[in-house]
Amino acid sequence: xxxxxxxxxxxxxxxxxxxxxxxxxxxxxxxxxxxxxxxxxxxxxxxxxxxxxxxxxxxxxxxxxxxxxxxxxxxxxxxxxxxxxxxxxxxxxxxxxxxxxxxxxxxxxxxxxxxxxxxxxxxxxxxxxxxxxxxxxxxxxxxxxxxxxxxxxxxxxxxxxxxxxxxxxxxxxxxxxxxxxxxxxxxxxxxxxxxxxxxxxxxxxxxxxxxxxxxxxxxxxxxxxxxxxxxxxx
Amino acid sequence: xxxxxxxxxxxxxxxxxxxxxxxxxxxxxxxxxxxxxxxxxxxxxxxxxxxxxxxxxxxxxxxxxxxxxxxxxxxxxxxxxxxxxxxxxxxxxxxxxxxxxxxxxxxxxxxxxxxxxxxxxxxxxxxxxxxxxxxxxxxxxxxxxxxxxxxxxxxxxxxxxxxxxxxxxxxxxxxxxxxxxxxxxxxxxxxxxxxxxxxxxxxxxxxxxxxxxxxxxxxxxxxxxxxxxxxxxxxxxxxxxxxxxxxxxxxxxxxxxxxxxxxxxxxxxxxxxxxxxxxxxxxxxxxxxxxxxxxxxxxxxxxxxxxxxxxxxxxxxxxxxxxxxxxxxxxxxxxxxxxxxxxxxxxxxxxxxxxxxxxxxx
Numbered sequence: 001x002x003x004x005x006x007x008x009x010x011x012x013x014x015x016x017x018x019x020x021x022x023x024x025x026x027x028x029x030x031x032x033x034x035x036x037x038x039x040x041x042x043x044x045x046x047x048x049x050x051x052x053x054x055x056x057x058x059x060x061x062x063x064x065x066x067x068x069x070x071x072x073x074x075x076x077x078x079x080x081x082x083x084x085x086x087x088x089x090x091x092x093x094x095x096x097x098x099x100x101x102x103x104x105x106x107x108x109x110x111x112x113x114x115x116x117x118x119x120x121x122x123x124x125x126x127x128x129x130x131x132x133x134x135x136x137x138x139x140x141x142x143x144x145x146x147x148x149x150x151x152x153x154x155x156x157x158x159x160x161x162x163x164x165x166x167x168x169x170x171x172x173x174x175x176x177x178x179x180x181x182x183x184x185x186x187x188x189x190x191x192x193x194x195x196x197x198x199x200x201x202x203x204x205x206x207x208x209x210x211x212x213x214x215x216x217x218x219x220x221x222x223x224x225x226x227x228x229x230x231x232x233x234x
Numbered sequence: 235x236x237x238x239x240x241x242x243x244x245x246x247x248x249x250x251x252x253x254x255x256x257x258x259x260x261x262x263x264x265x266x267x268x269x270x271x272x273x274x275x276x277x278x279x280x281x282x283x284x285x286x287x288x289x290x291x292x293x294x295x296x297x298x299x300x301x302x303x304x305x306x307x308x309x310x311x312x313x314x315x316x317x318x319x320x321x322x323x324x325x326x327x328x329x330x331x332x333x334x335x336x337x338x339x340x341x342x343x344x345x346x347x348x349x350x351x352x353x354x355x356x357x358x359x360x361x362x363x364x365x366x367x368x369x370x371x372x373x374x375x376x377x378x379x380x381x382x383x384x385x386x387x388x389x390x391x392x393x394x395x396x397x398x399x400x401x402x403x404x405x406x407x408x409x410x411x412x413x414x415x416x417x418x419x420x421x422x423x424x425x426x427x428x429x430x431x432x433x434x435x436x437x438x439x440x441x442x443x444x445x446x447x448x449x450x451x452x453x454x455x456x457x458x459x460x461x462x463x464x465x466x467x468x469x470x471x472x473x474x475x476x477x478x479x480x481x482x483x484x485x486x487x488x489x490x491x492x493x494x495x496x497x498x499x500x501x502x503x504x505x506x507x508x509x510x511x512x513x514x515x516x517x518x519x520x521x522x523x524x525x526x527x528x529x530x531x532x533x534x535x536x537x538x539x540x541x542x543x544x545x546x547x548x549x550x551x552x553x554x555x556x557x558x559x560x561x562x563x564x565x566x567x568x569x570x571x572x573x574x575x576x577x578x579x580x581x582x583x584x585x586x587x588x589x590x591x592x593x594x595x596x
Contacts, residue, residue, distance in 0.1 A: 068580035127307040129278050130337030130384040136308075139333070143324045 007201055010178050010184035013092060013210070017180060019162035021099035021152055025107055029152060030103075033111035034137070038120075054166075055105040063169025066098060070170070094171040095163075095178055101164045103156035110155055114148020115141065147220040155215040158209060181205055236388055237420050241277055241287035241297070246454035250274060250444040253287075260421045261415055262435030262452070264428065265463065269441040271424045275391050279314050283408065285497035291387055311339070311383030317392040321364035328360045334382035336511050342384035347447035350378045351388040353548075354369045354408055370401040374408060381412075387536060388421040394430060402430075409434055432456065432512035440464050457559035459542035459550035466547060472561040473515035478507050496584060515550060515563035519583040522572055532584040536560060538576055541569060553582055 022149055031052065035041075040157035052232040054062050070077040071089040079087040118141050126136040171178040173187060185201050188194035238255035240253035246340060250270040254261075265271050266435040276282045278289060280296065283304055289297040291437075296305045309424045321330050331347055338344075351357045354374045371395050380388060394402045394404045408466075411432065424433050431438060431452070438455040442473055449462050452473055462470035476489035478501060489509065503509045504510070525533065536553040553560040561583060564574075574580070 119320075121316070121320050122322060123317070124281050124307070126315060126322075126333070126337075127316070128281070128310075128312070128314040128389075129334045129379065130308050130313055130339065131333075132308055135337070140322060 003200055003204070004197065006175050006179075007184060007197055009181050010181050010201065011204055013095070013179065014161055014181035017092060017095045017099055018157050021096045021103060021160040022107075022157045025100045025104055025156055026094065026149070026153060029104055029107035029156070030111055033108045033115055033152075034109065034141075037112045037115035043080035051108050052105045053101050057147065059102065059163070059165025060169050062101060063098060063166035066094070066101065066166065067169040070094065070097065088170075090170070090171050090178060092178055095167050095180060098099050098166040099160035099163050102166055103159035106155040106159055107152040110152030111145065111148050114151075117148070118144045125159065146223045150216045150220050150223070154212050157212055160206060161205065235386075235418055235420060236277070236290050237289070237291050239278065239287065239289040241284035241289060243277060243282070243284045245273065248273075249439070250284075252439075252441065252444070252446050254439050254446055254449050255422045256437065256439075258418055259436035260423050260434050261437040261439060262427065262431040262441045263422060263441055264431050265426045265441030266291050266426060268443075270393060270444040271426070271441055273312075275389050275422065275424050279312045279389055280305060280310045282540060288401075291427070292502060298402070306586075308337075311384070311386040313380030313383055313388045313392045314375070315376050315380050315393045317395050319364075319369075321367075321372055321375055321379075325342055325364075325365070326360070327362050327569055329373055330364070330379050331356070331360075331417055334379040334384075338384035339380065343383065344384045347382060350381050353411065354378045364440065366547075368401070369397050371407045373397070373405060377408070377412070383459060385419070388419055390421065390423045392425055392427075393423075394427070395425075400572040406430070406433065428465055429512070432471075433510060450582060453559055456512075457552050457561045458559065459540055459552050462542075462550040462561065462563065463544060466518065467550075467563060469514070470550065470561060470563065471512055471517070472552075472559050474511045474513060474558050474560070476509055476511055477507050478503050478509060481505065491534070491555065493534040493536065493557045496534070499515075500531075510518055513560060513584055515561040517585050518560060518562035519551075519585075520551070520562055520564055520568070520572070521581045521583060524581050525583060528583065530583055530585055534560075534582045534584070536582045538574060538578045538580065541574060541576060543569070555582065 032047070032051060033120050036044065055136040060187060064167055070080070072081055072087060077088060077134055080088065086093070103112065122140055123136050124138045131139065164183060164186070167180060167184055173179050173183040179187065181204070185198045189199070235258050235489070237256040241250070243250045250268065250273050251354070252270070252274060263271055263274060277284045282494065283295060284299070287297070288295060288299070288301040293301050295301065296310050297303060322333065325333065331350065335347060343355070351360065354377060356374060356378055359367065359371055359375065364375070367375065394405060423434060424432070435452045437452065438452045439446055440455065440461060442464055446460060447464050448455050457472035460475065474491060476491050478487060479490045479495070480488040481501070482488070486497050486499050488495055488497055489501065501509065534555045536555045538551055539554050540552040541549060544568050547565050547567070548563055549566045551562045551564065551574065553562055562582060
């Protein structure tokens with residue numbers, strides 16, 4: 001499907017934002033998922049509520065809150081700019097932040113369910129064999145939750161590709177700079193005769209989504225087989 | 235080398251309140267379900283924290299509520315064999331065994347992976363996955379994995395409970411070999427099967443409703459009339475040690491006891507071997523006179539040590555057979571009719587077929 005330069009830019013930017021956001025969110029999501037699944041501490045319910053907040057808030061509200069907090073004049077944005085020279089608002093990096101925040105609950109949820117499905121008795125057995133908690137996680141828990149991590153990553157990636165409300169509120173819709181795939185489709189539909197360009201991008205969105213799901217299914221099956229030991233591929 | 239503990243732990247309306255010492259050798263913890271066996275073993279392993287008390291292994295405190303010591307499980311060096319094996323499903327047998335080895339403290343010595351695999355008959359299974367193993371094979375791998383973590387003590391929580399009789403028979407010899415091989419390790423063996431306990435244990439601790447109801451050498455505890463109701467009157471019976479002296483052509487073997495010889499069928503141990511006999515109390519008949527013309531030839535001269543009249547119609551009587559201890563169960567009426575008294579000499583008749591083959595351990 002042929003695309004004009006503006007559409008290419010939007011597609012490329014969306015892929016860049018989604019990949020960066022997924023990779024950055026992955027370790028934090030895994031840590032939070034582990035805390036929620038296995039941790040026993042005060043404020044667990046609060047953490048859970050906070051993580052899930054972007055799921056229930058209108059995305060525009062999340063975007064506006066990001067703008068207040070991370071804008072050049074906002075408390076966190078000001079700090080980041082003055083200390084590290086980092087600007088998030090109206091930049092593609094801000095789109096990454098919005099994608100991380102919006103995809104985070106979905107990633108945490110999938111990973112938390114996977115961790116909860118691991119029998120704690122196996123982790124206890126590992127501990128009695130002399131494995132420290134970090135080692136238990138790395139050698140027992142982690143290999144068993146790889147399908148969950150993959151599922152969570154695909155969810156996060158898909159959310160990042162599709163994120164619109166928070167992104168457009170936080171970083172606007174500047175072609176070539178912050179115009180992601182959904183923002184571009186939205187823009188094309190605002191001008192007469194833009195339907196063809198929109199449809200081309202819609203098709204690309206479908207291709208990306210299907211590829212991501214198929215890839216993760218394939219990987220998850222390989223991992224599951226490996227865990228169950230049906231396939232002896234060493 | 236020993237484990238010494240005194241702990242209390244309350245969970246809901248159940249309280250575990252126990253104190254005992256487990257020396258080198260097998261200390262069996264016997265009790266019905268709900269007696270607190272698993273709570274006890276998990277507290278020793280460090281998987282649950284007692285409310286108060288202390289747990290000391292070889293003079294090293296693992297838990298002490300007054301000194302606020304609570305060593306985490308991964309530093310306790312307890313080789314724990316769980317009832318459900320708990321092999322890591324994403325690793326093959328070799329990797330499971332290596333897991334123990336890899337996390338053993340630096341400098342700790344012990345048998346190599348090959349030696350453990352050989353001892354437990356795991357060599358043909360090394361490349362298999364846990365899903366491809368039978369229950370008995372899983373338990374052997376779990377035992378090997380625990381041994382390779384170089385433990386200072388072994389904890390075994392009903393390792394045979396999930397296995398049927400035949401599989402049990404196949405794994406018991408490995409446990410017996412381990413007992414004679416891994417010298418210098420205290421082994422805590424939790425079980426609700428008196429057969430296994432009678433066969434393996436050196437020391438016996440009987441738990442009842444969270445408390446120690448009896449403790450001591452297996453020979454003393456199982457010969458104690460007061461213990462009979464705790465283990466169940468049908469299962470009650472003393473453990474004897476005998477030496478195999480002859481295998482007859484008709485399948486009957488002769489075994490030597492301190493008080494004489496007895497003849498039993500189905501003894502597999504070679505001549506000269508020491509075997510254990512679990513003689514059920516209900517299979518002993520007492521007679522004031524040496525009986526004549528009986529089909530059983532297993533007649534021992536014994537002295538009555540202690541008579542305990544139970545709540546029901548039964549009475550448990552401990553007997554001394556030239557230093558060996560026996561436990562007999564007769565009716566309270568028989569005690570009266572025969573005029574049995576403590577210190578009296580009489581004859582015990584043991585039915586040969588009453589000793590099940592499975593209770594003839596090495």
